Amino acid sequence: MKITEPLKSLKEPLFAKLYLAQTISLLGDAFTWIGIALLAFEFGGNQSAKILATALTLRVTAFIIFGSYAGVLADRVNRKAIMIITNIARMFIVFSLAFVTDVWQLYVLIFLLNIFNAFFTPSYKACIPQLINNKENYANAITLSNATWQLLGILGPGLAGVLAIWLGSRQIFIFDAISFIISSILVFMIPISLLKKEDLIQSKSYIINTWNDIVKGTKLLFKNPPIRFALLIELVAAIAGAQILVNTVGHIKGDLLLTDREYGWAMTAFGVGATIAAFTSNILDKSKNKTTLLIVGALMLAIAVSLGNIVPFTILLVLWMIAGLGQSFTEMPSQILIAENIPLEAQGKVYGSHFAWSHLWWAIGYPIAGLTGIYCKGNEFLIGGLLTLGLLVLFWIFAKSKINL
Structure with a gap:
C-alpha cells in the first residue's frame, strides 16, 4: 500500500463531501481544545492539570454514557438529520465557551458539547460505507478519516496555540462555531435517500431493542x-x-x-508524528492482526513519555513526535480490524460500542494524569510512562496465547 493510497477514496464524490464536512468540524474542535487548555491555565495556574483532567474526564464520560446508544441510533434513524442537529447544537455550545467566567460553567458546557459529539461520530462512521461505490475504497476511506482525525485533533491544537497569541484564547471558540456551520451545510448537500435508515422509534419494544443492540455490539467487539x-x-x-x-x-x-507559542509547537510535534504514522501504518505492518504495530506503538509511547520531565524543550519536541507516532500505531488498527472482521450491517453497533469503550480508557487515563500532575509534579511523565509499560507487559502476557503474538 502506497502512502497516497487512502487519498483514492476522495474519488468518491459523496464521501469527499462528507469527509470535508468532518475535516472542517475537526479543525474547529481542535481550536476549542487548545482554548480549553489555556482557560484551564488561566483559571488554575499550576493547578491547571486538575481543571483540564476534570474537563477531559467529563468529555469521555459523555462518550461512555451516550456512545453506544448513539451507535444504535445511527443504525435506526436518518443519519443526515443526526449530523446536522448535532452540528448546530455544538455551534451554540462552543460559542458560549467564549464567555465563561467560572470553572463550573466550563465543566457544564464541555459535558453538553460532548453529548452531541458522541451522537455525531458513530453516524459519520456508519455513513462511510453508504457513500462508497467502489467497496475497495472502504478501507482507504476509514484510513483517511482516522489519519485526518489524528492530524486535526492533535496537530490542530498546535496551530491554534499560535493563533491564540494573535486573537486570545477565548476568540478561538468563535472559529469553532463557524466551522460547525460550514460542516452542516456540506452534510445538507448529501442526498437524504443515501443516509436514511428505518425509523423504529415508534416500536413499543424500542428500549429493549436498543439495549439488545448495545449488548450485541459489545459482544462482537470482544469476541x-x-x-x-x-x-x-x-x-x-x-x-x-x-x-x-x-x-x-x-x-x-x-x-x-x-509561552503559548512553545505549547503550540509541542502539540504540533505530537500531531506530525501521529499523522505520519496514520498514513504509514499499513505499509509497516501488513499482517492480518496488526499485533506488531500495536506493541511497537505502545513501546514508543511509554519510552517517550517517561523522559518528558528531564529533557530540554527542543528534545521534548522530538519525544512528543515519537509519542505521536506511537499514539497512531496503537489506535489505527482497531478501526481497520472492525471494518475487515465485522459484518457491514452490524458495524454501526460495533463502532458505537468501540467508541464508548475506547473513551472509557481515557476516562481512566485523564484522572491519573491529573493526580500525577498535582501530587507528583516533576515526575508525572515518568510515572505515566512506567504505568504504560507495565500495562503493556500485562496485556501481552494475557493475549499471547489467544492470538499470534
Whole structure:
C-alpha cells in the first residue's frame, strides 16, 4: 500500500463531501481544545492539570454514557438529520465557551458539547460505507478519516496555540462555531435517500431493542481476539496520551516558563508524528492482526513519555513526535480490524460500542494524569510512562496465547 493510497477514496464524490464536512468540524474542535487548555491555565495556574483532567474526564464520560446508544441510533434513524442537529447544537455550545467566567460553567458546557459529539461520530462512521461505490475504497476511506482525525485533533491544537497569541484564547471558540456551520451545510448537500435508515422509534419494544443492540455490539467487539487485543492496547495508549494532553501545558508554561507559542509547537510535534504514522501504518505492518504495530506503538509511547520531565524543550519536541507516532500505531488498527472482521450491517453497533469503550480508557487515563500532575509534579511523565509499560507487559502476557503474538 502506497502512502497516497487512502487519498483514492476522495474519488468518491459523496464521501469527499462528507469527509470535508468532518475535516472542517475537526479543525474547529481542535481550536476549542487548545482554548480549553489555556482557560484551564488561566483559571488554575499550576493547578491547571486538575481543571483540564476534570474537563477531559467529563468529555469521555459523555462518550461512555451516550456512545453506544448513539451507535444504535445511527443504525435506526436518518443519519443526515443526526449530523446536522448535532452540528448546530455544538455551534451554540462552543460559542458560549467564549464567555465563561467560572470553572463550573466550563465543566457544564464541555459535558453538553460532548453529548452531541458522541451522537455525531458513530453516524459519520456508519455513513462511510453508504457513500462508497467502489467497496475497495472502504478501507482507504476509514484510513483517511482516522489519519485526518489524528492530524486535526492533535496537530490542530498546535496551530491554534499560535493563533491564540494573535486573537486570545477565548476568540478561538468563535472559529469553532463557524466551522460547525460550514460542516452542516456540506452534510445538507448529501442526498437524504443515501443516509436514511428505518425509523423504529415508534416500536413499543424500542428500549429493549436498543439495549439488545448495545449488548450485541459489545459482544462482537470482544469476541474477536485481535480486535479485543487492539482495544486493550488502546487503554495502554490512553494512559500515556492523557499525560501529554493534560500535563504538557502546565509543564511548558509552569515548569519551563515558556509561552503559548512553545505549547503550540509541542502539540504540533505530537500531531506530525501521529499523522505520519496514520498514513504509514499499513505499509509497516501488513499482517492480518496488526499485533506488531500495536506493541511497537505502545513501546514508543511509554519510552517517550517517561523522559518528558528531564529533557530540554527542543528534545521534548522530538519525544512528543515519537509519542505521536506511537499514539497512531496503537489506535489505527482497531478501526481497520472492525471494518475487515465485522459484518457491514452490524458495524454501526460495533463502532458505537468501540467508541464508548475506547473513551472509557481515557476516562481512566485523564484522572491519573491529573493526580500525577498535582501530587507528583516533576515526575508525572515518568510515572505515566512506567504505568504504560507495565500495562503493556500485562496485556501481552494475557493475549499471547489467544492470538499470534
